[in-house]
Amino acid sequence: xxxxxxxxxxxxxxxxxxxxxxxxxxxxxxxxxxxxxxxxxxxxxxxxxxxxxxxxxxxxxxxxxxxxxxxxxxxxxxxxxxxxxxxxxxxxxxxxxxxxxxxxxxxxxxxxxxxxxxxxxxxxxxxxxxxxxxxxxxxxxxxxxxxxxxxxxxxxxxxxxxxxxxxxxxxxxxxxxxxxxxxxxxxxxxxxxxxxxxxxxxxxxxxxxxxxxxxxxxxxxxxxxxxxxxxxxxxxxxxxxxxxxxx
Amino acid sequence: xxxxxxxxxxxxxxxxxxxxxxxxxxxxxxxxxxxxxxxxxxxxxxxxxxxxxxxxxxxxxxxxxxxxxxxxxxxxxxxxxxxxxxxxxxxxxxxxxxxxxxxxxxxxxxxxxxxxxxxxxxxxxxxxxxxxxxxxxxxxxxxxxxxxxxxxxxxxxxxxxxxxxxxxxxxxxxxxxxxxxxxxxxxxxxxxxxxxxxxxxxxxxxxxxxxxxxxxxxxxxxxxxxxxxxxxxxxxxxxxxxxxxxxxxxxxxxxxxxxxxxxxxxxxxxxxxxxxxxxxxxxxxxxxxxxxxxxxxxxxxxxxxxxxxxxxxxxxxxxxxxxxxxxxxxxxxxxxxxxxxxxxxxx
Numbered sequence: 001x002x003x004x005x006x007x008x009x010x011x012x013x014x015x016x017x018x019x020x021x022x023x024x025x026x027x028x029x030x031x032x033x034x035x036x037x038x039x040x041x042x043x044x045x046x047x048x049x050x051x052x053x054x055x056x057x058x059x060x061x062x063x064x065x066x067x068x069x070x071x072x073x074x075x076x077x078x079x080x081x082x083x084x085x086x087x088x089x090x091x092x093x094x095x096x097x098x099x100x101x102x103x104x105x106x107x108x109x110x111x112x113x114x115x116x117x118x119x120x121x122x123x124x125x126x127x128x129x130x131x132x133x134x135x136x137x138x139x140x141x142x143x144x145x146x147x148x149x150x151x152x153x154x155x156x157x158x159x160x161x162x163x164x165x166x167x168x169x170x171x172x173x174x175x176x177x178x179x180x181x182x183x184x185x186x187x188x189x190x191x192x193x194x195x196x197x198x199x200x201x202x203x204x205x206x207x208x209x210x211x212x213x214x215x216x217x218x219x220x221x222x223x224x225x226x227x228x229x230x231x232x233x234x235x236x237x238x239x240x241x242x243x244x245x246x247x
Numbered sequence: 248x249x250x251x252x253x254x255x256x257x258x259x260x261x262x263x264x265x266x267x268x269x270x271x272x273x274x275x276x277x278x279x280x281x282x283x284x285x286x287x288x289x290x291x292x293x294x295x296x297x298x299x300x301x302x303x304x305x306x307x308x309x310x311x312x313x314x315x316x317x318x319x320x321x322x323x324x325x326x327x328x329x330x331x332x333x334x335x336x337x338x339x340x341x342x343x344x345x346x347x348x349x350x351x352x353x354x355x356x357x358x359x360x361x362x363x364x365x366x367x368x369x370x371x372x373x374x375x376x377x378x379x380x381x382x383x384x385x386x387x388x389x390x391x392x393x394x395x396x397x398x399x400x401x402x403x404x405x406x407x408x409x410x411x412x413x414x415x416x417x418x419x420x421x422x423x424x425x426x427x428x429x430x431x432x433x434x435x436x437x438x439x440x441x442x443x444x445x446x447x448x449x450x451x452x453x454x455x456x457x458x459x460x461x462x463x464x465x466x467x468x469x470x471x472x473x474x475x476x477x478x479x480x481x482x483x484x485x486x487x488x489x490x491x492x493x494x495x496x497x498x499x500x501x502x503x504x505x506x507x508x509x510x511x512x513x514x515x516x517x518x519x520x521x522x523x524x525x526x527x528x529x530x531x532x533x534x535x536x537x538x539x540x541x542x543x544x545x546x547x548x549x550x551x552x553x554x555x556x557x558x559x560x561x562x563x564x565x566x567x568x569x570x571x572x573x574x575x576x577x578x579x580x581x582x583x584x585x586x587x588x589x590x591x592x593x594x
Contacts, residue, residue, distance in 0.1 A: 146359030149324060149432075150373055150422075151348030164363045240363045243406040 028210075035210045046199055046211075051218055054195035057185045058226070060117055062177050065124030072125075073132035074158075083133065090125035098123070098184055102191050116188040123184055124177040131173025135166025168241060171234040175227055182223040196222075271300040271462045272429035274321065278330035281316050281487070290316045291487035293330070298479065300335075301460040305477035307467055308510070313487030314466045318432050321464060322351045334430060349373055352423030352431035352461070356438045358415045360407040366392075366418050367403035373426040391421040394458075396451060413444035420452070424459070433465045437472070449475060470511055474499070474518055482507055496522050516586050521551035525567045528585065530575025533566070541566035546574060550582055 027035035039047065069090075076083040093101075101119045109115040139162050147157045163170075189197025196219045203212030235242070275298070281291040291313040298304040306314035319325040321332055323344050332339045339347055360369050370391055371384045379387070392399040395417040407415055416436060423431055436452075437445045453476065456463065467473055473480050474495045482490040482498070484506055491503040499519040502508035511518065526546040533541075542560045544553055546569035553565055557579055564578045 140357075140359070140362075142355060142357035142359035143361060144359075145324075145355060146353065146419075147361070149322060149348060149351075149353035149355070151345045151350075151376065152372075153345055156376070161361060165361075167363075238363070240406045240408070243409050 028208075031208060033209055034213055038208075038210045039214045047214065047218060050196050050199055050215070051222065054182070054185055054197075054219070054222065057113075057116060057120065057188065057195050058178060058181045061120035061181050061185070062124055062174065064117070065121045065177060065181075066128055066174065068121070069125050069128035070132055073129050073136060076129075076133055077136045077162075086129060087126075090122075090129050093122040094126040096122075098187050099190060102188065106191065111192050113192060113194060115191055116185070116194065120181055120185060120188070124181060127177045127180070128173045131169050131176075132166065135169030135173075136162050138169060139165045167238055168234065171230060171237075175230045178226050178230065179223045182219060182226065186219055270427075270429050271460055272335040273300045273333075274298040274304075274430060274462055274464065275333040275336075276317070276330070277333065279317065279320060279327055279332060280329040281313065281320060281325060282328045289313075289328075289487055291320070291483075294483075294487065294489055295330075296481055296489065296492050298462055298464065300462050302478040303456060303463040303465055303476055305465045305467060305473040305480045306483060307470060307473040307477075307480055308483035308490070309485060310468065311485045312483035314468075314483050315434055316487065317483070318434060318464050318466050321430070321432055322348050322353060349376060349426060350428050350430070352425075352428040354416075354419050354423045354431065354433040354436045356435040358407075358419040358439075360415055360418055360422070362407050365404050365406060366397075366410070369407065369418060370422045370425050372422060377426055387425060388421075391424060394424075394455065395421045397421070411444075412440055413448060416440065416448060420455075424461075428461065430462045430464070433463060435467055436465070438467070438469075452476070471518070474511075474522065482510060517551055517554075519586065520554060520582065521549045523550045523585070524548060525550065525553055525577055526569065528577070528581075530567055530577055531564075531581060533573065533576055541576065543568045543573070544577075545569070550585070553577060554579070554582055 027037050072082070072086045072090075076086060096104075098119065101122065102115060105115045105118055109118065143161060143165070144157065147161045152160065185195050186197035186200055189195055189201050196215050199215040200212045200219075203209065203215065276294045276296050279291060279294045280289055282289050294313075294317055296304075306317055308314050316325055320327050321334075321339060323339060327340065334350075361372070364372075367385075367388045370388045374384045374387060388403060389399040392402055397414065397417055402410075402414075407418065410418065416439075419436070423433075437448050440448065449472065465473075465476055467476070477495055479493065480495055480498055481492045484490045490510075491498055491507045496519060498507065499511055499515045499522070502511055502515070508515070524546065525544065525548050528550070541564050542556065542562050544556055544565045544567055546567050548556070557563065557565060563580075564576050567574045567577055
């Protein structure tokens with residue numbers, strides 16, 4: 001609100017990124033609500049690079065978050081006492097407002113990508129930890145007893161029985177983590193100009209609406225595509241889930 | 248997943264046995280005791296018994312009798328506190344636990360098939376762990392499916408949830424037998440099935456056992472199932488104490504004490520009759536060679552069912568038929584005489 005109020009008090013700034021496509025009387029020159037011309041004209045120099053950065057931010061955050069949460073969940077699966085402290089720790093991280101967390105980290109890690117990734121990873125931990133652990137614990141008792149009785153080692157039980165059966169729950173966790181991280185990563189541009197957050201912040205500081213509307217739509221599209229890809233991957237890896245039951 | 252077809256593997260294939268040569272091991276419990284920490288009473292108390300190779304020994308008793316505990320000490324899912332269990336003279340405690348378990352087939356009440364693996368992969372679990380070749384595993388899976396009465400063409404690629412409860416337990420049996428174990432442990436394997444499926448699987452398992460001759464330790468709380476399945480029955484009472492260990496007939500004829508007599512039931516004479524078939528007993532000659540007046544009965548009928556038929560038909564005699572010919576007569580007095588020694592002992 002403050003931003004728009006400020007913008008209203010000064011003369012309108014119509015960005016002229018090297019001359020608007022569409023000419024003097026085009027959508028951009030007239031500051032239309034949404035200009036396709038701008039989207040087409042800046043796909044190559046703004047939208048696409050930011051989209052790839054965003055994807056990278058998300059992939060790194062979920063990747064590292066998964067590695068940490070996976071290790072923690074395995075430990076909590078073996079040693080029950082570990083669940084409470086790690087669960088509390090990750091829940092605590094999850095409750096910190098994102099802007100505040102980024103700001104808190106700046107004195108230690110500066111205005112860098114590292115700051116952003118630490119924050120984003122922190123937010124994935126709770127979701128991933130809970131889902132992986134729930135998946136591992138959801139393996140039926142009799143299945144484990146049979147596996148043990150047949151002479152599978154602990155590692156074999158984990159790799160051949162527990163993890164495959166936990167896959168649907170794990171994949172549900174990854175889906176939530178990916179979608180929330182894609183959304184959250186837009187805030188990160190507040191710290192350092194990376195990802196789709198950057199054109200959104202840019203757009204908010206001007207009267208020109210197309211930039212943040214287009215970028216926002218792109219972030220939503222990215223989230224939907226990523227989620228669909230994960231659904232497809234899970235479908236491919238868990239054929240037993242869709243096998244029809246005996247009648 | 249399975250290691251390739253190396254030369255070592257193919258050598259193994261030639262020397263390793265087929266089903267017909269499968270081995271069975273003698274099991275000896277020697278003063279086996281299980282005490283859980285923090286509990287004064289033992290779960291299994293100084294249990295000693297010998298199970299000859301190739302026989303089915305049923306552990307039966309009320310809950311709290313320690314029958315499942317006793318069974319699980321064989322494959323060391325539960326560790327022995329005192330005493331020892333010998334498999335063909337070798338202590339199970341001296342073997343590496345993973346190797347020991349791979350040599351023992353294990354079947355449980357709720358089957359525990361791996362829901363994410365096809366039927367074929369479920370059955371192939373232990374052979375894969377043992378590094379069998381793909382071809383050998385494939386052949387073994389088909390052989391086992393046929394053995395347990397499943398379709399070796401369509402069933403291997405299905406998932407466990409696509410099978411009925413009875414079919415799942417057939418797969419459970421096939422999986423337990425996959426690597427040709429010398430011993431099989433079965434923990435109430437038919438307990439979760441409906442009575443008709445249960446009866447059929449019991450019959451089929453007995454037929455199967457006659458063929459494969461494994462040493463089987465079979466746990467149940469159902470005395471009728473114990474009598475039907477067991478070559479020998481070990482009755483355990485509360486506190487894991489062995490009340491009696493003998494053949495079903497001997498236990499029914501001479502229960503060791505009041506507890507066993509109550510456990511086997513007041514109708515133990517009738518139960519004894521169900522252990523014998525008409526073909527097992529000496530029949531009476533047909534008077535004057537005229538058998539047209541007697542109701543006929545197949546020689547494979549149990550004495551119990553024959554007795555029921557006599558009551559139904561209101562006839563004191565039945566003509567026993569085998570392969571289309573009358574073999575002789577069976578009468579009420581005749582059946583009663585078979586139980587007589589027991590009656591004399593009681594008086």
